[in-house]
Amino acid sequence: MSIFDMTIHELHTALKEKQISSVEATAALLERIEAVEPHVGSFITVTPEQALADAKTADHLIAQGQCDLLTGIPLAVKDIFLTEGIRTTCGSRILHNFIPPYSATSWEKLRDRGAVLLGKLNQDEFAMGSSNESSAYGITRNPWDTTCIPGGSSGGSAAAVAARQAIATLGTDTGGSIRQPASHCGCVGLKPTYGRVSRYGVIAYASSLDQVGPLTRDVADCAVMLGALAGHDPKDSTSVDTPVPDYSASLRQGVKGLRIGLPKEYFIDGLDPDVQKAMTAAIDTYRRLGAEFVDISLPHTDYAVATYYLIATAEASSNLARYDGVRFGHRAEADGLLEMYTKSRSEGFGSEVKRRIMLGTYALSSGYYDAYYVKAQKVRTLIMNDFSAAFAHVDVMLTPVAPTPAFKIGEKINDPLQMYLSDIFTIPVNLAGTCAMSIPAGFSASGLPIGLQLIGRPFDEATVLRAGFAFEQATEWHTRKAAI
Amino acid sequence: MKYQPVIGLEVHVQLLTESKIFCGCSTTFGAEPNSQTCPVCLGLPGALPVLNKKVVEFAIKAGLSTNCSITPRSIFARKNYFYPDLPKGYQISQFEDPICQHGWLDIAVDGGELKRIGITRIHMEEDAGKLVHGELSGPGDGSGVDLNRACTPLLEVVSEPDLRSSDEAVTYLKQLHQIVTWLGICDGNMEEGSFRCDANVSVMPVGSNILGTRAEIKNVNSFKFVKQAIEYEIQRQIDHIEDGGTVVQETRLFDPNSGTTRSMRSKEEAHDYRYFPDPDLVPLVISREWVERSRLELPELPEQRRQRFMDKLGLPLYDAEVLTASRALADYFEAGVAAHGNAKAVGNWIMGEITRALNDSGTVIEACPISPGLLAELLTLIDNGTISGKIAKTVFDEMWRSGKAPQAIVDEQGLVQVSDSGAIESLIDEIMAANAGQVDEYRGGKEKVFGFFVGQVMKASKGKANPSVVNELLLHKLKG
Numbered sequence: 001m002s003i004f005d006m007t008i009h010e011l012h013t014a015l016k017e018k019q020i021s022s023v024e025a026t027a028a029l030l031e032r033i034e035a036v037e038p039h040v041g042s043f044i045t046v047t048p049e050q051a052l053a054d055a056k057t058a059d060h061l062i063a064q065g066q067c068d069l070l071t072g073i074p075l076a077v078k079d080i081f082l083t084e085g086i087r088t089t090c091g092s093r094i095l096h097n098f099i100p101p102y103s104a105t106s107w108e109k110l111r112d113r114g115a116v117l118l119g120k121l122n123q124d125e126f127a128m129g130s131s132n133e134s135s136a137y138g139i140t141r142n143p144w145d146t147t148c149i150p151g152g153s154s155g156g157s158a159a160a161v162a163a164r165q166a167i168a169t170l171g172t173d174t175g176g177s178i179r180q181p182a183s184h185c186g187c188v189g190l191k192p193t194y195g196r197v198s199r200y201g202v203i204a205y206a207s208s209l210d211q212v213g214p215l216t217r218d219v220a221d222c223a224v225m226l227g228a229l230a231g232h233d234p235k236d237s238t239s240v241d242t243p244v245p246d247y248s249a250s251l252r253q254g255v256k257g258l259r260i261g262l263p264k265e266y267f268i269d270g271l272d273p274d275v276q277k278a279m280t281a282a283i284d285t286y287r288r289l290g291a292e293f294v295d296i297s298l299p300h301t302d303y304a305v306a307t308y309y310l311i312a313t314a315e316a317s318s319n320l321a322r323y324d325g326v327r328f329g330h331r332a333e334a335d336g337l338l339e340m341y342t343k344s345r346s347e348g349f350g351s352e353v354k355r356r357i358m359l360g361t362y363a364l365s366s367g368y369y370d371a372y373y374v375k376a377q378k379v380r381t382l383i384m385n386d387f388s389a390a391f392a393h394v395d396v397m398l399t400p401v402a403p404t405p406a407f408k409i410g411e412k413i414n415d416p417l418q419m420y421l422s423d424i425f426t427i428p429v430n431l432a433g434t435c436a437m438s439i440p441a442g443f444s445a446s447g448l449p450i451g452l453q454l455i456g457r458p459f460d461e462a463t464v465l466r467a468g469f470a471f472e473q474a475t476e477w478h479t480r481k482a483a484i
Numbered sequence: 485m486k487y488q489p490v491i492g493l494e495v496h497v498q499l500l501t502e503s504k505i506f507c508g509c510s511t512t513f514g515a516e517p518n519s520q521t522c523p524v525c526l527g528l529p530g531a532l533p534v535l536n537k538k539v540v541e542f543a544i545k546a547g548l549s550t551n552c553s554i555t556p557r558s559i560f561a562r563k564n565y566f567y568p569d570l571p572k573g574y575q576i577s578q579f580e581d582p583i584c585q586h587g588w589l590d591i592a593v594d595g596g597e598l599k600r601i602g603i604t605r606i607h608m609e610e611d612a613g614k615l616v617h618g619e620l621s622g623p624g625d626g627s628g629v630d631l632n633r634a635c636t637p638l639l640e641v642v643s644e645p646d647l648r649s650s651d652e653a654v655t656y657l658k659q660l661h662q663i664v665t666w667l668g669i670c671d672g673n674m675e676e677g678s679f680r681c682d683a684n685v686s687v688m689p690v691g692s693n694i695l696g697t698r699a700e701i702k703n704v705n706s707f708k709f710v711k712q713a714i715e716y717e718i719q720r721q722i723d724h725i726e727d728g729g730t731v732v733q734e735t736r737l738f739d740p741n742s743g744t745t746r747s748m749r750s751k752e753e754a755h756d757y758r759y760f761p762d763p764d765l766v767p768l769v770i771s772r773e774w775v776e777r778s779r780l781e782l783p784e785l786p787e788q789r790r791q792r793f794m795d796k797l798g799l800p801l802y803d804a805e806v807l808t809a810s811r812a813l814a815d816y817f818e819a820g821v822a823a824h825g826n827a828k829a830v831g832n833w834i835m836g837e838i839t840r841a842l843n844d845s846g847t848v849i850e851a852c853p854i855s856p857g858l859l860a861e862l863l864t865l866i867d868n869g870t871i872s873g874k875i876a877k878t879v880f881d882e883m884w885r886s887g888k889a890p891q892a893i894v895d896e897q898g899l900v901q902v903s904d905s906g907a908i909e910s911l912i913d914e915i916m917a918a919n920a921g922q923v924d925e926y927r928g929g930k931e932k933v934f935g936f937f938v939g940q941v942m943k944a945s946k947g948k949a950n951p952s953v954v955n956e957l958l959l960h961k962l963k964g
Contacts, residue, residue, distance in 0.1 A: 082530045090529070102523050104530060201530040208763035236532050237765050315763055318562050321573020322527045326629060341566055364564070364758035373760060 003028040004164040005481065008073055008221040011167055015062055015072045022062065022072030026055035026116050029074045033118065033165045036484055039146055042160040044079045044137045045087055046119035054116040061114055069224050071114030076166040078157050079120040080127055081107045081212075082201040086117075090203045091125040091135040091153075094323045094330045094348025104201025105233045106170060106212045113228055118166050122156030125350045126320065127177055127205040129153050130422045133413045134352040141409070142184060143482035144448055148406040151181030157215045158185035162449075162482050168216040168225055172202060174209045175308050176401070176426025179438035182215050183401035183451025186440045186480065188222045188468070189215045191426075193458045194433035195240035197226075198233030204319040206312035207238075209430040218478050219439060219468040223247035226461060242459055250462050251469040256290035258467060261394030265301035266425055272404040278442030278450040279400055285474050286398070291467075294394050298386040303379050304428040305420055310363045310376035311431075317360030323348060355416065380431050387432040387455075396467050397455040399425050401438045405448035425453060434458045439468045440477035449477075486690040487725075489718045490698075491653050491683060492645035495660060496638050497670045498611065498678040499542050505610050505637035506533030506576065513676060517616065517630035525635035527571030532764050535560075539637040540583070540768065542669040543608050544778045546639055547584030549663050549785055550603050554775045558583045560608075560765040564758040568629050569613040577640075579759040582607035583768065589663075590787075591655045596801075601656050602644030611636040639669075645684065645695065650714040654707050657681060662786050666811045674705050681710055685717045686731070696721070697731040701745050704738045713738040717745050789814055797827035806835055812849045816856050823860035826867075833859060837880050845884075854883050862890040875899050875947055903950040905957060908941070911949070912961055915940045926962050937962065 003011070003025050014020050030048050037043060051074060058072035077083070080090050082100040089095045103111070111117070124134040132140040132155025140155045142148040143163040150159040154171025158181035161169055171178040173191035182189025190213045197212040204210060214225030227248065232241035267279070283293060325331035325344030332343035349357070363372040390397070402422055412419040429436040434457060441452035452471075456464035472478050504511055507524035523531040547554050561579035587603035613631035641660060647653045661679055665672040672679050681704050686696035699721070704713045716738075721731050735754070736745040784792070786808045793804040793814075807817045813834070820830040838859070842849060862879060865871050871879060871894055882893045894900055902908060915937065916923050926933040941954050 088529070095529070098529070100528070100530070102528075199530075200532050203529040204764075206763075235534060237534050238532075238763075314760060318564050318574050318758070318760070321564060321566065322529070322571065324566060324568075324573060326568045327526060327571060328528065337568065361758065364760055366756045366758070369758075369760070 002032075002164070004032040004167075006167060007217045008069060008167055008224055011073055012067070012069050016067045018062075022055040022058040022074075022116060023052060025072065026051050026074045026118070029118055029166060036143075036163050036165060039141065039484060040143055040159050040163045040165070041138050041140045042121055042156040042163060042165050043076070043119045044089055044091065044122050044135070044156070047086055047117055050086065051116050051118050054111075058114045058116060066114075068113045070110060070228055072116060073114075073167050074116040074118050075110060075168055075170070076118040076121050076157070076160050077107055077170040078123050078154050078172060080123060080172055080203045081120075081170060082203070083107060083117065083120065086120065088120065088203070089137065090127070091123040091137060092348065092350065092353065093136040094345070095328075096136070096330060098329050100201075102201060105198035105235060106202065106229050108201075109228055110170070121154070121160055121169060124153035124155065124177075125353050126203070126316070127153040127172055127174055127210075128316070128352050128356050130176070130180060130419050131407075131409075131412065132156065132159075132181070133409065134350055136350055139409060142406050142448070143484045144186065145406070145446070146484070147408055148448065149184070149409050151184035151402075151406060153177040153181075154189075154215065155181045158182050158187055158189065161185065161187040161215050161217060163484050164481070168214055168221055170212060171215050172205075172210055172212050173426075173430065174205050174211075174312060175430050176423040178213045178215060179401050179426050179436060179451070179453060180423060182438040183453075184406035184449060186449030186451075186477070186482065187215050187217060188219055188437065188439050188478065189213065190222050190226060190437040190461065190464070191429065191435060192226060192230065192461055193435040194430075195238055196435070196459065196461065197229045198231075198236040198239045200233055200235040204315075206315040207319060208315060209308075209312055211430070219437075219465055219472050220248065220251060222437070222468070223251055223465045226465070230461075240459070245462050247462055247465050250466050253466050254289065255286060255467050255470045258291045258396065258463075259294055259394045260286060260291050260467070261294050261296040261390055261397040263296050263298045263301070263390065263397055263399060265298050266399040268403075270403060271400065272444070274405060274442070274444040275400050275403065275450055279398070279452060282398065282441045282452050282471065285471060289470055289474060296390045296394060296397070298383075298390060298428065300379060300382045300386050301428055304383060304431055305424055307376045307379045307383065307431060308423075308427045309359065309420060310372050311380060313356045313360030314363045314373050314376075315360065317357045317364065320349075320353070320357055352416070383428055383431045384433065387428075387434060391457050395457075395463055399453045399455065401425060401451040401453040405444040405446075405450055429455055435461045435464055437464050437468050439471060440480075441471070441475070442477055443480075485726075487687040487718075487722050488690045488692070489648060489650075489714070490645045490686045490688060490695055491647035491650075491714060493643045493647065493653060493657060494682045494684070495641045495657065496680045497546070497641060497664050499539055499637040499639060499669055500671055501536060501538045501542065501637055503536055503538075504635040505536050505539050505608065506635050509635065511636050515632055517628065517632060520632045521634070525571065526631055527573075533576060533762075535765060535768065536637065539608055540770070541778065542637075542667075543583045543606060543639055544770065544775060545667050545669060545782060546641070546664060547587060547606050548775070548779055548782055549667060550584070550587040550589055550606070550641070550660070552584035552587030552603060552606060554770055555581055555583055555585060556770055556772075557581065558768045558770070560762045560768070561759045562762045565755045567612070568627070569615050569631075569634070571613065571631060571634055575610060575612065576762055576765070577609035578607035583770070589656060589659055591652065591659055593652060593655070599652070601646045601652075604642045604644055606639050606641050609638050609640060610634070611638050645686075645698075650711045650718070653683065653714055654711050657710055658707060662809070666783065666786055668811070674707075677705065680705050683710065683714055683717070685714055685721070687718055687721045687725070697733050699731065699733070699745070700735045701738050702735060702748065709738060709740050712743045713745060716743055720745065783811065786811075786814075793827075797821065799827060799831060803828075803831045803835065807831055810849065816849050816852065819856035820859050823857045824863050826863070829863055830859070833863065837877065841880075841884050853887050854880075858883060858889055865890055865894065869901060869903060869950065870894065871899055871901050872947070872951055874951075875901065878947075899948060901950050902945055902948045903953050905953060908945070908949050908953055908957055909961075911941055911944050912937075912954075912957055915944065916961065923962065934958065934962070
């Protein structure tokens with residue numbers, strides 16, 4: 001097995017037993033990045049010097065007997081995470097020159113445990129998109145079929161795992177941005193419960209929906225990453241101060257007697273037949289493992305996409321006001337203040353970002369606020385209620401992640417509505433604020449990965465991970481590798 | 485036609501917390517530009533606000549002291565607009581569900597009658613930074629942005645339009661100023677902008693109950709300017725209506741140099757602030773216990789203290805008002821009374837000598853070089869006849885200069901009052917002998933000359949002779 005094919009667990013064992021050093025592992029991944037990057041485009045910035053320096057430090061720790069599960073493991077993070085001294089663009093031209101003076105809490109937590117930073121991953125601009133085509137730094141291609149999109153907005157994070165350019169990565173998920181690309185690229189992607197992981201130092205898209213999470217090769221790695229990321233951060237008022245369980249410890253408890261809900265609104269006629277087939281197979285697998293299935297309903301599902309595009313864009317229109325050319329980022333040459341604002345923002349933002357800023361500004365405008373923003377908040381409450389009512393009867397829910405496997409590059413970029421609908425099964429989870437994970441569950445006839453989504457109760461990532469792990473033990477989808 | 489002015493005030497109170505409202509940066513005034521900043525108050529990407537609990541405590545105190553109810557679950561909102569001194573492109577403020585609501589202050593209007601002025605709301609918010617023009621060291625003629633003040637905590641106190649004259653507005657404002665400084669939550673410095681006021685002014689025909697269109701006057705930063713700006717604006721609106729015009733809703737800027745207001749922006753140009761709840765901050769839940777704890781921690785407020793000074797210490801209204809002008813002054817007075825006992829005498833000395841000396845030296849009562857205990861000692865020396873009231877003023881000046889105790893000064897300078905009639909009698913004899921002409925004049929009926937003799941004796945005794953003994957003996961001797 002090549003070093004770059006390893007999981008966190010496998011590489012950890014190799015490091016601990018001194019079969020290889022972190023510097024060697026890091027060098028192997030940097031080589032791999034160099035080899036496949038021209039075909040994939042997962043990265044916006046590769047940081048070889050930083051990576052080798054981190055690896056050296058890690059080797060020093062390991063030599064002293066301090067070998068945490070993440071010590072010396074080469075990772076990469078979405079370019080939405082602030083990294084001190086390393087350019088952070090969020091996929092936008094407006095931040096082409098932004099070198100942050102501080103780091104995101106989530107990345108800091110991984111680094112404190114000895115992780116190695118390989119670089120910053122490509123994404124849709126400001127995490128707005130489902131295909132990674134809105135990045136100002138070029139598109140990312142799906143490692144399974146480079147004519148397809150990898151999904152978005154954490155497309156680089158998923159593609160880098162699938163193309164073995166990093167052992168694991170960090171992404172963010174506002175409406176499916178971890179799960180949908182994980183599904184399209186055949187890796188594991190977890191969106192934790194809102195408040196589980198600190199948002200401090202993560203560039204905000206929609207503050208009430210954004211959540212940080214890992215993308216990994218398997219569920220066991222995902223549990224390790226979540227354990228490292230989770231917990232209250234005094235710098236983020238919305239991060240919740242509840243105990244962080246040992247996610248790895250409960251993985252092997254099985255699913256016997258686990259009640260799995262099948263929301264009928266998620267198994268619609270328009271579902272791609274390959275996706276439908278994978279879901280049916282997954283249900284069979286779980287039945288064999290002793291899980292019980294319960295038919296449930298989440299009646300307000302139909303309103304989720306519309307609700308999301310009001311709330312997320314409203315928050316975004318305000319969150320993105322700080323990119324004004326005054327203190328940092330792109331500033332256009334201009335004669336006066338107003339011209340500086342309008343030119344800097346016109347030049348700095350791409351069209352999808354502009355579209356969402358306009359939508360959100362409109363939704364918050366005097367005279368429209370009640371009809372759009374307030375109403376959307378009310379519907380959001382109804383959607384939350386749907387989930388809490390259903391969770392009275394089930395422990396987790398099983399749904400498809402996306403209605404189709406990865407689509408072709410360029411296929412939907414000029415049809416925003418079609419693009420928005422690719423998040424139809426992931427968006428409600430963000431609105432409800434709960435947790436969900438995408439795990440590999442099959443392939444389409446044309447060889448593209450298909451993911452299944454496990455949705456858990458708020459702060460019950462442990463059950464989601466346990467259910468995912470049981471499925472993974474019973475199947476071999478996660479072991480398949482993109483031929484790139 | 486006669487017109488009735490209608491005025492409401494919006495007052496911004498800068499809070500005396502050590503750190504800013506949403507980050508740990510210092511709030512100290514006058515530091516090197518942008519030296520007191522961090523990712524949060526610079527509005528850097530990814531930064532998040534965390535509420536300073538002290539600000540909430542101060543807001544609750546302000547609310548309880550102005551008879552407001554404290555909102556059990558209050559919400560922070562974003563007020564969106566672009567300006568270079570506003571780093572995030574929005575100000576974190578409160579819109580719906582502010583922390584304090586439905587309060588009032590009773591102010592004294594003409595003839596001491598009380599009038600209740602409604603307080604609509606008090607909300608917490610962050611201040612913006614400031615622009616610096618023409619002071620940049622680099623090339624070009626651009627403007628600089630100093631974000632030291634950004635994220636400094638403010639309370640905005642919004643009154644009902646219950647004020648009917650510039651005098652009422654100033655009285656209300658002074659009372660509010662007294663409360664926030666008394667509570668120790670604001671330094672009250674209007675020049676530095678720690679306490680600033682916008683006035684909403686309209687006029688309507690007397691007898692009407694339909695409010696006129698209002699103008700909002702900004703930048704009125706002293707009590708004098710508040711009066712001036714409101715009076716100018718009232719007259720401007722009346723003149724405009726009398727000339728057949730209609731008052732338009734607009735924001736106007738007060739110019740302290742000319743004492744006039746000029747249009748800043750019209751209603752059409754007004755911002756749509758697109759307020760919405762800030763998703764980065766959770767709702768602020770204030771328990772009943774928290775409110776009650778704050779209520780117990782409240783100091784006795786100026787109004788209550790004034791009343792107690794009148795009821796318990798027998799002070800007249802005027803004295804009670806002057807002595808409660810600030811909490812420190814009232815504390816000083818009470819310490820003096822505790823040490824001496826005679827409230828009227830202590831009050832007189834504070835309102836007289838102490839106030840004069842403070843004014844002359846530009847000192848505040850908190851830094852008064854004479855402690856209330858020493859003032860009481862000085863008064864005791866007068867009471868027991870050791871020194872005269874006149875000598876006491878000399879001793880006071882020396883105390884102010886040296887900080888020494890009055891008894892020590894009296895001893896060192898031999899200022900003990902002479903009441904020994906023998907010693908005074910011999911002085912009188914000498915003076916009468918030297919001024920035989922005046923003695924004759926007095927005895928011839930010119931009684932005014934008496935004063936001359938008192939003066940001479942006091943002078944000869946270097947001021948130490950007991951004036952009443954001098955009077956008595958002189959009268960006796962001159963009558964012959």
